[in-house]
Amino acid sequence: MIHTDQICKNVYFVGVNDRETRLFENLWPLDRGVSYNSYLIVDEKVALFDTVKNTKMDAFIKKIEGILGDREVDYLIINHMEPDHSGAIKDVRQRYPNVKIVGNSKTFGFIENFYGDLSPYHEVKDGDTLSLGKHELKFFMTPMVHWPETMMTYEMRQGILFSGDAFGGFGSLDGGIFDDEVNLEFYMDEIRRYYSNIVGKFGPMVQRAIKKLKDAQIPLHVIASTHGPVWRKDPSCIVNYYDRWSRAETEEGVVIVYGSMYGNTQKMADLMARRLSEKGITNIRIYDASKTHVSYIISDLWRFKGVLLGSCAYNTGLFPAMQTVVHKIENSQLKNRYLGIFGTASWSGGGVSSLKQFAENIKWDLVEDSVEAKSSPKAEDLEKCALIADALADKLIAERGEESAPC
Numbered sequence: 037m038i039h040t041d042q043i044c045k046n047v048y049f050v051g052v053n054d055r056e057t058r059l060f061e062n063l064w065p066l067d068r069g070v071s072y073n074s075y076l077i078v079d080e081k082v083a084l085f086d087t088v089k090n091t092k093m094d095a096f097i098k099k100i101e102g103i104l105g106d107r108e109v110d111y112l113i114i115n116h117m118e119p120d121h122s123g124a125i126k127d128v129r130q131r132y133p134n135v136k137i138v139g140n141s142k143t144f145g146f147i148e149n150f151y152g153d154l155s156p157y158h159e160v161k162d163g164d165t166l167s168l169g170k171h172e173l174k175f176f177m178t179p180m181v182h183w184p185e186t187m188m189t190y191e192m193r194q195g196i197l198f199s200g201d202a203f204g205g206f207g208s209l210d211g212g213i214f215d216d217e218v219n220l221e222f223y224m225d226e227i228r229r230y231y232s233n234i235v236g237k238f239g240p241m242v243q244r245a246i247k248k249l250k251d252a253q254i255p256l257h258v259i260a261s262t263h264g265p266v267w268r269k270d271p272s273c274i275v276n277y278y279d280r281w282s283r284a285e286t287e288e289g290v291v292i293v294y295g296s297m298y299g300n301t302q303k304m305a306d307l308m309a310r311r312l313s314e315k316g317i318t319n320i321r322i323y324d325a326s327k328t329h330v331s332y333i334i335s336d337l338w339r340f341k342g343v344l345l346g347s348c349a350y351n352t353g354l355f356p357a358m359q360t361v362v363h364k365i366e367n368s369q370l371k372n373r374y375l376g377i378f379g380t381a382s383w384s385g386g387g388v389s390s391l392k393q394f395a396e397n398i399k400w401d402l403v404e405d406s407v408e409a410k411s412s413p414k415a416e417d418l419e420k421c422a423l424i425a426d427a428l429a430d431k432l433i434a435e436r437g438e439e440s441a442p443c
């Protein structure tokens with residue numbers, strides 16, 4: 037039986053799942069897998085939208101052949117050149133030797149540098165169109181969402197946006213492909229983890245892309261990203277999420293992250309968490325930075341407004357696992373958070389002072405003076421921890437009612 041997944045008449049999903057790769061970009065855990073989404077429009081001309089990682093090309097080509105039979109692919113539209121999508125370009129060219137590769141002026145440089153000369157090329161600019169017969173495509177340049185060459189392609193007849201990495205997320209598509217076929221609760225965590233770790237640094241560019249789509253006044257009936265569910269029931273939902281994340285909008289809650297070898301810094305974290313709870317904060321997430329992969333911590337830091345960072349001193353600096361967290365936050369340029377700092381040291385310190393330096397660099401709102409306990413927290417240190425927690429809770433509670441649901 038040949039199974040085909042139709043988005044609408046003559047528009048097909050030809051993506052594949054990857055449950056084998058442990059780390060996306062050899063960095064980010066894929067505990068729930070990932071999908072590499074690709075799409076096919078069959079008209080007078082046949083167009084394929086992006087490809088897949090090279091480890092998946094056999095299954096990918098078989099899917100295309102299952103739909104096309106003897107027909108050729110005329111155009112391969114490259115919205116994004118990262119190898120998880122461009123990895124099968126050479127194989128598509130081999131299987132369909134007359135395929136013309138469609139991209140912008142930057143795309144072809146990437147192709148030549150990764151894969152060599154794969155001309156003929158068809159270059160498009162912002163706002164250009166390309167007719168496939170009944171279906172007409174329009175191209176939107178969206179640089180740095182996530183690489184310099186990234187663009188989106190809009191199918192004008194059905195209102196389908198092939199959005200590249202934008203509006204995508206981690207998580208393999210386990211049966212359901214569309215937003216109305218899956219439990220979105222499962223996917224939203226993985227979509228936010230993808231956004232915050234992969235795309236988050238490029239928030240201003242995401243904002244620019246969303247504005248460009250809004251200004252173009254195009255109806256978005258379907259959003260077909262290169263990862264995760266295809267949005268056909270409520271495409272505005274994922275646009276709203278990306279919009280609020282890229283504006284650093286938050287929910288009420290506190291993320292407490294600490295680095296602790298012998299439990300003293302951890303004690304301070306637990307006390308602050310209890311105090312926050314007593315003040316009425318219900319979303320509290322505590323992470324031991326040595327245990328939880330930084331990508332999960334970053335995902336929650338993207339979600340909640342309150343942040344408490346704690347570290348013991350380690351060889352005159354931050355505890356290494358906290359260094360990883362702090363570096364990722366600085367690199368992502370996450371904005372607009374309330375911060376409290378705590379930690380321990382037995383002689384000249386290094387952990388808390390590094391966190392204070394971080395606070396200066398990132399320009400978050402430090403809610404109260406930081407606290408550094410000598411070796412273990414005493415009553416006066418715990419009192420200072422309580423003051424930090426109280427100040428943070430007060431700030432969060434004062435903002436209640438300002439949040440709106442994205443979907």
Ligand SMILES: Cc1cc2nc3c(=O)[nH]c(=O)nc-3n(C[C@H](O)[C@H](O)[C@H](O)COP(=O)(O)O)c2cc1C
Nearest residue numbers: 297298299300301349351352381382383384385411
């Ligand atoms: C390998 C190692 C390196 C340390 N480096 C420092 C340091 O540079 N400065 C300092 O004041 N304390 C240093 N300490 C002491 C710890 O930071 C201190 O005992 C702290 O209270 C441990 O907190 P914890 O129980 O949360 O791990 C070091 C301890 C260890 C084991």
